[in-house]
Amino acid sequence: MLLKNFFIGLSQNQLLNSLAKKYGTRLGAQSVVAGTNMEEMIQSVKELNAQGISATIDNLGEFVSEKKEATEAKEQIIDVIEAIHENNVDAHISLKPTQLGLDIDYNFCFDNLKEIVTKADQYEIFINFDMEDYDHLQPSFDLIDELSKEHNNIGTVIQSYFFESEANIKKYKNYRLRIVKGAYKESENLAYQDKQDIDHNFIQLIEYHLLNGKFTSIATHDHHIINHVKQFVKDNNIAKDKFEFQMLYGFRKDLQLQLANEGYNFCTYVPFGSDWYGYFMRRLAERPQNINLVVRQAFNK
Ligand code: FDA
Numbered sequence: 010m011l012l013k014n015f016f017i018g019l020s021q022n023q024l025l026n027s028l029a030k031k032y033g034t035r036l037g038a039q040s041v042v043a044g045t046n047m048e049e050m051i052q053s054v055k056e057l058n059a060q061g062i063s064a065t066i067d068n069l070g071e072f073v074s075e076k077k078e079a080t081e082a083k084e085q086i087i088d089v090i091e092a093i094h095e096n097n098v099d100a101h102i103s104l105k106p107t108q109l110g111l112d113i114d115y116n117f118c119f120d121n122l123k124e125i126v127t128k129a130d131q132y133e134i135f136i137n138f139d140m141e142d143y144d145h146l147q148p149s150f151d152l153i154d155e156l157s158k159e160h161n162n163i164g165t166v167i168q169s170y171f172f173e174s175e176a177n178i179k180k181y182k183n184y185r186l187r188i189v190k191g192a193y194k195e196s197e198n199l200a201y202q203d204k205q206d207i208d209h210n211f212i213q214l215i216e217y218h219l220l221n222g223k224f225t226s227i228a229t230h231d232h233h234i235i236n237h238v239k240q241f242v243k244d245n246n247i248a249k250d251k252f253e254f255q256m257l258y259g260f261r262k263d264l265q266l267q268l269a270n271e272g273y274n275f276c277t278y279v280p281f282g283s284d285w286y287g288y289f290m291r292r293l294a295e296r297p298q299n300i301n302l303v304v305r306q307a308f309n310k
Contacts, residue, residue, distance in 0.1 A: 014194065014294075021287070041259035041292060042069070042285045047092055050281035053258070054098045057277050061269045064100040065137060065255070066093070067280040070108035071287035076117060079110030083121040085282075087128050094132045101135040103278060106149050119152055130162045135185065140166040142193040143200070150177070157184075164224075168192075169211035170200040178214050178222070187226035187255060188214050192291050212237060219247050226276065228255035232264065239273075249273060257292070 043053035054064045068089055070082045086104060093100045104125070110118040129136050138153055140146060149165070157163050164184045167174050168191035178186065190207050191200065201207045211229070215238060218225045227238055235254060242252065253274035256265050269275040280288050 041257065041280070041289065043258050043279045043281045045281065045283050045285075047088065047281075050089075050279065051092055051096050051098065053279060053281075054100050055096070057279070058099045060266055061275070062265060063253075063274070063276045064098070064279045065103045065276055066100055067103040067105075067139070067278060067288075068108075069280050069282040069284040069288055070105070071284055073108050073110060074112065076110060076113055079108065079113060079117070079121060082108045083125060086125050090125070090129050090132065090134055093134055100279075101137065102129060103137045103139050105139045105141055106152055107141060107145060111145060111148055111152075115148060115151075119155065122152060122156060126156050126160045126163060130160050133162065135162050135164065137185075137187060138163065138165040140168055140189075143171070143195055146171070150181075153181075153184075166228075167214055167218075168200075169214055170195060170202075170207045172199060172201070174210065174214060175217075178217055182218065182222040184222075185224040185226070186218055186222060187228050188218060189228045190231075192295060208234065216241060219252060220245065225252040226255045227252060228278070230256050230261050230264075235264075235268070260292075 044050045050066065054066065057064050066089055068082065068085050070078075073079050073082065086102060086109075089102060093102075102125070104122075106118055106122065109121040109125070126136055138149055140149060153163055153165055164186055165181065166187045166189055167178050167181070168189055170191035171177075178188075188211065190211055201210060208231075211234060215225065215227055215234075219238075219242065227234070229235065238252075238254075241247075242249075249272060253276050254268050255276045255278060257278045258280060265275060265277060
């Protein structure tokens with residue numbers, strides 16, 4: 010817990026974030042970030058596709074406090090949509106509403122998102138709204154509610170640590186949903202703190218959506234959960250085109266490939282760009298053993 014709080018603290022440090030941007034993906038981040046530019050990212054996606062794995066692309070961005078930054082992020086995401094289309098790769102977009110200006114002004118953020126969602130809709134590309142911390146949960150759902158009046162290429166994430174996720178998954182069962190454990194530090198008034206409770210709720214939510222909902226993305230590196238899901242879909246005759254497994258780029262690569270080779274739909278979350286620092290620190294907070302990746306990379310340059 011102490012280490013988790015330490016890395017979450019580092020992830021929120023804006024000075025370190027800007028230094029990291031300046032000095033590039035050193036210190037091992039290149040093993041979990043698929044390049045700092047579009048060419049490198051598209052190359053990584055092509056390599057995944059060649060292994061039968063699709064991609065959800067995250068143009069990394071943190072601490073957006075000025076309209077200019079949010080507008081730049083919007084333009085970059087639209088460029089990624091164009092690149093997916095032009096290169097005909099099997100990929101969609103993951104984005105974070107704060108990156109598009111949610112902390113600046115709700116309507117400004119809505120307009121940015123609308124442009125992105127409309128462009129993606131033209132090419133039938135799906136947009137996943139990643140979920141951030143609790144303060145952004147309801148505004149993110151509000152944006153989704155409003156945008157889905159005109160577009161159905163939108164889905165989002167349900168975080169199993171929140172008590173209210175059971176109600177939310179019922180409300181959003183007609184959406185394509187990614188179900189995760191939850192990556193942020195949340196208060197005990199709002200969220201389960203205990204791993205066992207989170208895992209239990211994770212399984213309940215996955216099973217509910219597999220049985221009642223639209224497409225389910227089960228996003229975890231936890232083989233206990235994955236094995237449980239494999240048995241559950243078998244016992245309940247749930248077709249393989251109703252769900253997929255997801256993992257982050259660079260993690261458990263052997264298991265990613267194994268699941269794809271077993272005939273499951275598999276999608277890798279592909280983060281790219283110069284703003285990798287906060288993303289990387291959250292990965293260390295989740296699992297301090299991930300530091301092994303850092304050390305290995307740092308010595309293998
Ligand atoms: P967890 O870290 O709890 O590990 C459980 C067990 O799995 C470990 O004890 C170990 O046995 C095994 N394991 C895990 N990692 C391993 C490794 N690298 N090597 C070997 N064994 C390993 N969160 C959020 O709040 N909002 C979001 O939008 C998203 N989006 C998202 C997308 C995708 C594709 C993923 C995979 C995750 C997210 N998350 C997220 C993050 C998520 O909430 C969660 O914090 C992390 O996935 C960590 O939890 P896991 O379920 O992966 O296993």
